[in-house]
Amino acid sequence: MERDELAAWLRLTLTPGVGNASARKLLAAFGLPQAVFGQSATALRQIVSATQASALLAEPPELAAQLDATWQWLHEAAPGTQRRVLALGDADYPDSLLTIEDPPLMLYLLGAGSFKENQGAAPTGPEQAAPHLIANDLRRSLAIVGSRNPTPQGAVHARQFARAFSEAGLTVISGLALGVDGQAHLGALEGAAVGGQRLATVAVVGTGLDRVYPKRHLELAHRIARHGLIISEFPIGTPPLAANFPRRNRILAGLAQGTLVVEAALQSGSLITARLAAEQGKEVFAIPGSIASTQSRGCHALIRQGAKLVETAQDVLEELRLPDAVNNMAPVTDDTGAESQDPSQQSLLKQMGYDPVSLDALQARTGLATAQLQAQLLELELDGQVARLPGGLFQRMGRA
Template sequence: MEPDELASWLRLVHTPGVGSDTARRLLATFGLPASVFAQSQASLRQIVTPAQANALHLVPAELAAQLTATTDWLAQTDAAGSQRAILTLGDGRYPNSLLAMEDPPLLLFVLGRIDLWRDNTGQSIAIVGSRNPTPQGEANAKQFGQACAQAGLTVVSGLALGVDSAAHHGALEGAAAAPDQLATIAVVGTGLDRVYPKRNLALAHQIAQQGLLISEYPLGTPPLPANFPKRNRLIAGLTQGTLVVEAALRSGSLITARLASEQGKEVFAIPGSIHSAQAQGCHALIKQGAKLVENIQDVLDELRPLTAIKTVAIDAEDESAAAENSLEDPLLAALGYDPAGLDALVARTGIAPAQLQVQLLELELDNQVARLPGGLFQRMARG
C-alpha cells in the first residue's frame, strides 16, 4: 500500500464522530478514502450530518503520529515466514466471509503466516470458553485444539487466558508436523503492537510463526473492555463453526456462539457437571440447539460435508480408553467426573481420611485428579 493511500485510510478510521457504518456509506458513495476527503461540504452532507462533514475536512491531530507508527510497524523484520500487512475493504486478500457481515472492519492489521492464509471458513473452527476454566476444561480445550489441527482445521480464538490459550497451544502442537498448514488464528482486542494479557507474549510470538494474529484496532490501542465483545464477531465470522468448551451463563463466549448462529454457522458445546457454574453456559447452548460434543468426531461429522477435512484416527484411542476403563482405579470410579469433597469420598469408599489423602495426592501427581478451590477434587478425563 502506498503511503498516501495508507494515510487516507488511517485518517478515515481516526476521524472523530465517523464510525464504521458511516465510513462504509461514504466509501460506497464516493469510492476510496482519498476521494471522500476531496468532496465538498455539500456533497458530504448528502450522506452524513453537518458535524461529521466538518470533521471529515479536518485532519485528526493524531494522524501524523499514527502514520509514523504504522509505517515503522510494517517495516519491522520478523522471524522467518512471518509477515505484516494491513488489509483494507478493497484489498483482494480481505476475507469474503467478513465482507458478508453487517459490520466488517475498515482495516485489518495482520501479523504472521499470511502466505498460508486462505479465505475458506470451512477450514477453520473457533474454540472459545472461560478465562477461568476448571482443569478439565483447560485440558479439553487443548485436546480439541490439537485434534482439530491434526484434522486440517485452523483453530481460531481470542488469545485470552484459560480456554483460548489452551486451544491455541493445542493447535500449535497439532499442526507441528505440517509446516504448510495455518495452525491457529488469534483475533485480539488491542493494537498488534501490544500483547494482552502480557503472560501470553511467548504464545503470541509462536502464533506469529505458525499462524496469524489479527486486529481491527489501530496500533497503540489498549485493552479496553468494550473491544473484546466486539472482536468476537470476527472470531465467529472467520470460521465455519464455534465450539464452546466451558462457559458461565454470562460468559463472553456465548456472544461468539450467538453471533455464529446468526451468521448461519454451526455451534458446538461440551457438557459438564450440572453442579459446575462453568458448565451452565454450555448446557444453555445445548438446550437452544447447539450440538453436544463428546469427541472430535462429533465436530468433524458436522463440518466434513462442508469442507475437505483430513480423517482423524480415533479407533485406537477408543480401544485404549476401553482398556483403561476395564482397569479403573476404585477411587477414580467413586469420584466420578463431578467435583467432590473429602468427606463425600470417605463416605463413598470407606477409606480412612489419611489414606484417602495419600491416594488423592498420588492421582493428582499422575494428572488423573485435579484439586479445586473449596477442598474439592475433580477427575481428569484422559485425552
C-alpha cells in the same frame, strides 16, 4: 499499501463521528478514501450528516503520529513473520468477513502469512517460505471460546479438543484471553506438529498489534506469530479497553466455520461470540458439564437454544461435514483403555465420577484408608487423570 493510501484509510477511521457504517456509505459513493477526502462539503452531505461532513474536511490532529507509528510497525517485522494492513476491498481481505453485519474497515495482521495464497512464482527465499492463510484454511477452521477462569476439566477440554482439530487439519481460532482461549491456542500448536497443516491457529485480539494482552501470554503470542496469525481491527497503540473485546468477537466468529463453547457462565462474553456465529448462519457447538457448575450454565443454555451438544471432537467434524478430517484424526481409545490399567485406580476413578468430590466423600465411597487413598490420588494427579481443586476437592479429567 503505499504510505499515502495508508494515510487516507487511517484518516477515515480516525475521523470523529464517522463509524464503520457511514464510512462504508462514503466508500460506496466515492470509491477509495482519497476520493472521499477530495469531495466538497455539499457532496459529502448527500451521503452523511452535516456534522460528519465537517469532520471529514478537517484532518484529525492525531493522524500524523498514527501514520508514523503504523508505518514503523509495518517495517519492523521479525524474520519469518509478516506484518500487513488490509483495507476493506483489498484482494486479500478475507471473504468470510465481507458477509458479516459490520465488516472492519481495516485489519492489522502479524504472523506466518496473509489471507490468500500467492498465485505467482514459487517461493525463492527464506523470507517467502512462511505459510499463507488461504481461503481453504478459513473454510476448515473452528473458533474455540470459553471462560477466562475454567475448571481444570474445562482447561483440559479446550486443549485436547483444539489439539484434535489441529491434528485433523483445521485451523483453530480464538481470542488469546486467559483460560479457555489460551489453552485452545496451545492445543492447536501442539496438534500442528502432528497434523502438519499450514496454519496452526489464529488469535483475534482487542488491542493494537504492538501490544500483548494479557501480558502473561507474551510467549504464547510469539509462538502464534511464528506458526499462525494474530489479527486486530484496532490501530497500533490501542490499549486493552474493555469495550473492544466484545467488539472483536464478531471477527472471531466471522472467520470460523463454526464456534465451540467449552465452558461459559450465563454472563460470559463467549455467549456473545456464539450468538454472533448463529446470526451469521454458522454452526454453534457446546460441551455440557456438571449441573452444579456455574461454568457450565452458559453451555447448557446454548444447548437448550439449539447448539449442538458435543462429547468428542469427531462430533464437531461430522457436523461440519469434513469426513476427510475425521479420517485424519488420531485413533481414539475407550476411556477405560486410555486410563490406568491398575484395577484399584480404575475402581477409584469410577467412584469419583466427573463432578468435584472431597476426600471425605471419596473415603466414604471407596472404604480406603486415608494414606492409601491419598497415594492413589497423587499417582492419578501426576498422570493427568485427576485434578486437585481449591477447597480440597478432586475431579476426574475426561478426554476429548
